[in-house]
Amino acid sequence: MAHTAFARAEGDKGDVAAGGSPQGAVLPGVIASRDDPDEIVVTANRRGEAKVAAETEFGEEEIASRGADSIQDLLTRLAPFIDGGGEEPVILINGKPAGFDRSILSYPAEALDRLAVLKPDAGTLYGETAGRRVVNLVLKKNFAMLNADAAADYATAGGQYGGTLSVRRTAISGDTRWNAQARVGADSAFRKTARDLPRQGGVFDSVGFVSAPGGGEIDPALSLAAGRRVTAAAIPPGALTGTPGLDDFAATAGDLHPVDPNRFETLQSSRRNATFGLGVVRPLGDFSVALNLDASRSSSDGLRGLPMASVVLPAGHPWSPFADDVALTRPFAGARALRADNEATSLGASLTLTGNIRGWQTSLAARYAHSQTDNFLESGIDVARVQQLIDSRDPAFNPYGLWDEGLMIATRSRTKGENLSARFNARKTVIDLPAGPLTWNLTANTGRNRTQRRESDAAGNLIASNSVTRSQSSGLMSLSVPISRDDATEPGWLGDLTVDLSASAQAMTNSRVQKGFGGNVSWSPWPALQLQGGIEYADAAPSFDQLDAPIVTTINRIFDYARQEIAEPAWITGGNPDLKRGRRQSLTLTATVRPLGNQILTVNLGYRQSVAKGGLAVFPELTPAIEAAFPERVTRDAAGRLVAVDARAINLARDTNADLSTSVALRMALGAGERRGETAGDPLQLNLSLNHGMRLKSELLTRPGVPVIDQLRAGGQSRHSLSFQVSIGRRGIGGNLSGSWSSPGRLRGGDGVFVFKPPLKLNLSAFIEPDRTFAITGKKGLMSGLKLSVDINDLLNGYRRVTREDGTVPAGYSRNEIEPLGRVVRLTVRKKF
Structure with a gap:
């Protein structure tokens, strides 16, 4: 038959x-x-x-x-x-x-x-x-869309708002595609007056006044002219252009113009940004070529407070009508605040070519980028210089009038950078083994980076300048060796088993060659279980950015454990050319279980251990232990107040970590057919993920000879972390709820122990497309292609609570001082044309 x-x-x-x-x-x-x-x-x-x-x-x-x-x-x-x-x-x-x-x-x-x-x-x-x-x-084989987006966001507690506008055109036709996008955005300044925050100590006056140096009566003759005892008198209006007399000060006797210093400080700078991108991809013979152009510009303007000066105007000075010395207290220029401004511009272009050359699947990519960063930071009035001008009794210098900008203590830095980089990747099947093809992969990277930096003072005088050019090249070779394969034609006796081996080398200007190797085993004895283990050992060299990124100085609001108070030091970030190379080694073990045999339910278990010696790290939180280890990174004034922190990357003697992770992911199409993809209509999609992390060990040795910092016991780190995400929706309507939580941490600082209690942070987002949801048919109108979205960040408006061991809240850790912005709502309207 x-x-x-x-x-x-x-x-x-x-x-x-x-x-x-x-x-x-x-x-x-x-x-x-x-x-x-x-x-x-x-x-x-x-x-x-x-x-x-x-x-x-x-x-x-x-x-x-x-x-x-x-x-x-x-x-x-x-x-x-x-x-x-x-x-x-x-x-x-x-x-x-x-x-x-x-x-x-x-x-x-x-x-x-x-x-x-x-x-x-x-x-x-x-x-x-x-x-x-x-x-x-x-990507879809054929696709075209023109859309415009408008978004607005605001803090529900008030004080801050912003928005963005963008337009985008995308077209795909087979292997040819292109995309262009333009976007502009702005955020308002978030001032201290928007929240109930403690005022900075000191005298703040918008006009200025004279007083006796030790307090009391300024001058008996002034009191006689005013008809009462005078202990303070505002700067007369006429003093801006001419020498004032006793009668002028008598007219302003007792007049003061105090102001709230919080009006002149921002918790978040006003920001503006604009970006443009263009990408084109098309076939070129047997190859595919992609060309991309991008440009961006951003700026921010922050306020650091009202600059006040207190100097002594000696008796007999050409500008003083008083018989004795007087103290002159005044702002630099009325309500002019200290500035903290930043601007950044970047231009870039890249070219990527992919194709097959004699059995080698190859990819060649090159990129050029040019950037410029301008940073301007004012820290106060040069009182010593002002006093020197007064003591010289120069009649041309009016202590009451407009002061030259050169009397402000300020730094202006400009950094220009150019980067040219290329990457080549080639892979080929070396031999067909019984379990599958043995694949050889080669990757080469090369780059050249040039950075020029110039720093000057408020008067434009050069403080420092430098120019650095570095080159870096690296190579990676890997082999993917299949040991056993389980498929529909021939089941493997070990299931799916693959071993991946890799070796790498990297060389940078003025540095020895760094080497590395690694191995990874992937084993799936049954379709529902996948096991993976990997080891890696490598020399770690700093990147171009870690070495030569633009130096940016901003104001950072932190808690100073040494003085038990909130401080706002100058926070310096950027490249650190003194970074050295280090070594790192890691062990990773993971298991993935799909008990239902499909993608509906996935359970992941993982363990990771890493040890970095001389490794590179971002500057950690400024605790007493970190300040003791890096005293040269911290600047304090004569009173011990925190003035500046050099927060650029550092080398650590040893950093040891061990972590356990667990995650569960559930994906269901409610109302779908028996097989995925065979859906009845438009099914409701339900996705749930739950992730738990447990830090087993976190020890930091900053420098040889100093005690090891156990960050879990006394470094403020949380041992447990939990995050989740729930989304439900279908085409046209849906919502997403995500959250994160960490267990309390303990930090030994100053004269006690601080307990950190992170909040449960929830973020909610939802969207609706009216024409799809309500089945609006007919001619295209306002509702056609319209999408409305809402995103709520920090739904519960929580903040990290900090207490001492006895439960008291230390100064500087009130709700508004820790998390002043609070809940933020973002509304977005998107229209497809």
């Missing part, structure tokens, strides 16, 4: 990619079914498939239910399902490395056909370290 053979086309394989893969993905072709030898199964590559199987996939319905406006926004919302550690993933576009093409992130989320999170071992195949997550963005 003859058997009838039939063909079954497989288009959606869920966890198994359709492309050739060393991880056990089904190879395209025609094969006999293992269940029925007369049944023929035809497999084919899906468009845009990567070379590694997908661990998790999000289809159009799930993407639409998230309500994201851009791919960047979508990646942020899907972060708990991509990488619980929060590290930015490697981006593929239609299965090919994105290189320096960042314009893809500004594409509308609607341009995606699907988003695939590849298995953890995909990193080495694409020239990255083992374990780094890789996301494949598969």
